[in-house]
Amino acid sequence: MSLNYLNEAVESGDTEQLIRYVRLHFGDGNEKNGRKEIDKAWIEALKLLLDVPATDREFILKTLGEKDAATLAHLFFHLHFYFVGRSGEWIHDGEL
Amino acid sequence: MENFKETDLKQLRPGLWATVNERYPGSMITKTDFVPLARLKKPLPESRIAFISTAGVQPKNSLPFDTVHPVGDYTFRRVPSRSKPEDLEIHQLKYPTVGAKRDLNVIFPIERLQELTEEKIIGELAPNFFSFIGYNMDALKLEQTLAEDLADAVEAEKPDGALLAPA
Amino acid sequence: MxxxxxxxxxxxxxxxRIxxxxxxxxxxxxRSGEVKMLPLKWANARQEGKEIERRLELKEV
Structure with a gap:
């Protein structure tokens, strides 16, 4: 089972297998595409902050302070796809 | 009645199986315990038929399937069998929805099933169809949670037969 | 497909038909596990689909 495989990777500290799994998820089974997708999301996030627009830091700090780590991890995955979507280059076959 | 034997096991698309297992390590599992064949107890024109799909089809405004979670979503949605395609939407990342966006029936043939019922080829449709997404990396949870919950929900609709379709 | x-x-x-x-x-x-392969080809289905859509679009004009 894939989850067992991931748990084994966590236990043995095999971080390469873990990040490979993330890349495969983001790249729809293609690791190279997954790397590009991760870059794309970060580039999009960076671009949005270059003009130093006003942002809701209170919301950010409140969320980070109040929400559990698992919820924030889940949000992290959502944010990846959110920024990929904003980039206008959608490689995935389906929709969120 | 002859049941399936382990010696009959044959991977229909071994290349694809190996590719998916390489890309999503451990996600492809082998099942060797086949359930006994269940026959329809009534003629089809008197039978109530259910439809179950991994297409990620759901009524608009229902909680979208979690397509971002790295380990998958183990919930299902009820889709009223009287729904029109325009009442439904798809949340699923991992299969091509290009055809379904133009005609949902290519993956979730709700209109065709409604027509076959109107023509009395099928007795009636179960009040609800069911859908979930196929990106589930915890096969044990899939079997013990989603499959069990779904089986109970389908059984509550009292169908005489069920069509299962992947996406 | x-x-x-x-x-x-x-x-x-x-x-x-399907x-x-x-x-x-x-x-x-x-028997349980039996697989039935249909004599359908994706290329033919696509071709027929295109033809149907072309006819329907002509009708809608």
């Missing part, structure tokens, strides 16, 4: 297990858009006849084959198999399957 992945994402198109009941055929191609607006090809009602093909979509219906369902009827499924329903037929409910009564004709002889």
């Amino acid at each position: 992945m994402g198109h297990h009941f055929g191609v858009p607006r090809h009602k006849e093909l979509q219906r 369902i009827l084959e499924m329903l037929d198999f409910l009564t004709t399957a002889t």
Whole structure:
């Protein structure tokens, strides 16, 4: 089972297998595409902050302070796809 | 009645199986315990038929399937069998929805099933169809949670037969 | 074809045929695990679908 495989990777500290799994998820089974997708999301996030627009830091700090780590991890995955979507280059076959 | 034997096991698309297992390590599992064949107890024109799909089809405004979670979503949605395609939407990342966006029936043939019922080829449709997404990396949870919950929900609709379709 | 297990858009006849084959198999399957392959080709289905869409679009004009 894939989850067992991931748990084994966590236990043995095999971080390469873990990040490979993330890349495969983001790249729809293609690791190279997954790397590009991760870059794309970060580039999009960076671009949005270059003009130093006003942002809701209170919301950010409140969320980070109040929400559990698992919820924030889940949000992290959502944010990846959110920024990929904003980039206008959608490689995935389906929709969120 | 002859049941399936382990010696009959044959991977229909071994290349694809190996590719998916390489890309999503451990996600492809082998099942060797086949359930006994269940026959329809009534003629089809008197039978109530259910439809179950991994297409990620759901009524608009229902909680979208979690397509971002790295380990998958183990919930299902009820889709009223009287729904029109325009009442439904798809949340699923991992299969091509290009055809379904133009005609949902290519993956979730709700209109065709409604027509076959109107023509009395099928007795009636179960009040609800069911859908979930196929990106589930915890096969044990899939079997013990989603499959069990779904089986109970389908059984509550009292169908005489069920069509299962992947996406 | 992945994402198109009941055929191609607006090809009602093909979509219906695939369902009827499924329903037929409910009564004709002889054992658990049996697989029935349909004599359908994706290339033909696509071609027929395009032709149907072309005719429908002509009608809508």
